[in-house]
Amino acid sequence: MCDAQPTREQQLQRILTPLQRFIKAENIVTSVEALRAYECDAFTTMRQLPLLTVLPDTIEQVQQIMRLCYELDIPVVARGAGTGLTAGSMPVENGLLLSMTKFDRILDIDIANKTALIEPGVRNLAVTQAAAPYNLYFAPDPSSQLACSVGGNVAENAGGIHCLKYGLTVHNILELDVITIEGERLTLGGASLDAAGYDLTALFAGSEGLLGVIVGIRVKLLAKPASARVLLCGFDSIENASHAIAHIIAAGIIPAGLEMIDHTGINAIEELMHAGYPIDAAAVLICELDGSIEEVEDELTRVMSLLEALDAANIQISNNEEEKARIWAARKAAFPAMARLAPDNYIMDGTIPRRALADVWQRINQLADEYQLLVVNVFHAGDGNMHPSILFDAMDADQHHRAEELGTRILELCIEVGGTISGEHGIGLEKINQMCLQFTEAEIQQFHAVKAAFDAKNLLNPGKQIPTLARCAEFHAMHVHQGEMPFPHLERF
């Protein structure tokens, strides 16, 4: 029996002894009950227990942990707040889960340069709160901003309601302090607007913890606009709602936010929040305009006339902060509102050219009928980022299977119209098969090659984000509809 895999217990002992030399016992979690808290992120249908969880509280400790894991060939998965939607921070078997929650300090707010130096575990909203006394804020605002960490935002290149105008996380960071799998500390980017060498800050944004562990972030802060008003209106057809998006953008207006909610979504949200959304509408559009007072009034008038021409009804416009907050709070409650409709929710994140909006939206509804599942669409319409949520019950194996199939069909549709399978949530493990639909073998190999430049032993979040070629071959073999590949015109292998 000498070639048997080491047991979990044996693996644990290998790492525990050296680890305990520099990490306090209270920051090492090994009991199975306590590890349950780390077995999944917000995509709860995929779970895996880690070998152990470690909560370092200094950068030196992170370096030492990395060196140890490198030496012992133990995989490392970084975890922020665990709000990811794609099993990105789900542990890997026999791997170490590196929880970054103790890195929760805002180290410096540089008012003059409008930047903040923060640790990766700081919650997204905490940055804006700390900057508020100076009339500054951190622009990326995912709906999860109360809970998610900025380290997680960088690793996912998270977006939010206001990224249409103010950009994604990648546009709002200047510098990253990272630790490589070999325990080396590197500074990427700088306090300046550009840096010498390759743009590794941009490469790290959205790299899902596969290239290194982020231990420090210099973010940009923006001055709060003098005025911001939110307009909400209903449409009785998906076509008109989609046209409204195209017309606003074509008029040269870039709203701070431009969101859409479908009929089912409106009703689910209204039931939970009583925000005054028009429950009969086929779709609700929310448009925030910001800037100087005059600018906002001017754009508001122009947007109103565009909307009226498209038969928008129930137009509401916020007159104060409270009304604005009420409209947005309801939008941001979409997730819990849907949770009341079904036990499980499979959120798609495909992004498409805006011109395809009405078409794709309708075809998604047709697909939902075909698979006999309820799909709710609450999404960032302004940048074409669809979020169809497939509602199902994972306890029902058949429903679960249909939900997965439907998800794949929806993402294929997004690729077909020139879009992508993920706009902001990332790939993780949840969408890894669909990567095989979007990229060719050579492209996937190039991704692996980039990873190898950072992590030759493939120890950082292994198995996530970039599928192996074997996995793709298997996926393609299984994913054949009635003996025929879907969309045979798409380049694939």
Add this chain to the structure above:
Amino acid sequence: MLDIQDLTAQVQQAAATKSPLQIRGGGSKHFYGAATSGTPLMMAEYQGIINYEPSELVITARAGTPLKEIEQLLAQQGQMLGFEPPRFSDHATLGGTVACGLSGPRRPYAGAVRDFVLGVTLINGQGQRLKFGGQVMKNVAGYDLSRLMCGALGTLGVLLDISLKVIPKPHYEETRVLSASFPQMQSLLADIGLQPVPVSATLQHEDQLYIRLSGAQGGVREAIQRIGGDTLADSDSLWHNLKEQQHAFFQQPAPLWRVSIPPMAPAIPDSLYDGQILTEWGGALRWLYSQQGEQIQQWAKAQGGHATCFRNPMAGTHIFTPLPAALLALHQRLKARFDPEHIFNIGRIYPDL
């Protein structure tokens, strides 16, 4: 037109024989970066706009397309490139612009090249044609290899097709001129920076400060009240001359340094440069002439930034600020993963890269 098959074949041939290539766009930024040698790979013929839909705010074009042509097309639709790239010549190509990663006066307020690149098709060092990113505003499928190409000076691959996000032209622009020394500029900008003032460019030189304001007319007017100064009549030519370095300041034959640091970093010590400094980007970009490159680079680094010898380097100058050893080693590994036979634009950024 030059086709992709040809280009790919040239790269494969070069890889097979391990013979270096120098990727040539329009030759407009010939002066920039370190010299490289090798067989030229001519991109200027690989041109043409592939797709432009104004309501999508996206343009896709072949790398050899003249920048001028792209900007003219956008202007017809009331749109523009947000990063306001310098051309330095009518021959400047889109590929060279992205490869150099240079952005103009609007950069701090609108974003850099890398902020607008949505996707690229490229040929890697094995002669494979690869597509990363796309034509949509948000895309996190796989690593963001298209942004990585920005500023890589063609050392990682040959850019074929590039998709860029474009922005609507501002409705209204006005430039104010006031007299202000460098410290006066810093305190004025620090003060107004905490308010959402629609500044879209600044220039400070010889105790004059120029501030360009862009946006809705009302917003610009409001800002003018706060800033003061006088309206500059022919402002377009000022910003054009600045962007294209046709301003008198840039005409000296000495080593010209580009110092990129936080905007509120202190004034550069007098002892480090000759003559006057020209400051853009609200203080974040400073141009000066100096024979003391190494000291300038050290000083910039201490401020959290870097310095590049932009024109007329002296023999032996490190054109780009040298990287710490571990970071340079990472650059080399990354380069080797794109260009295993070491054929693309060798030495353009750093020797051995």
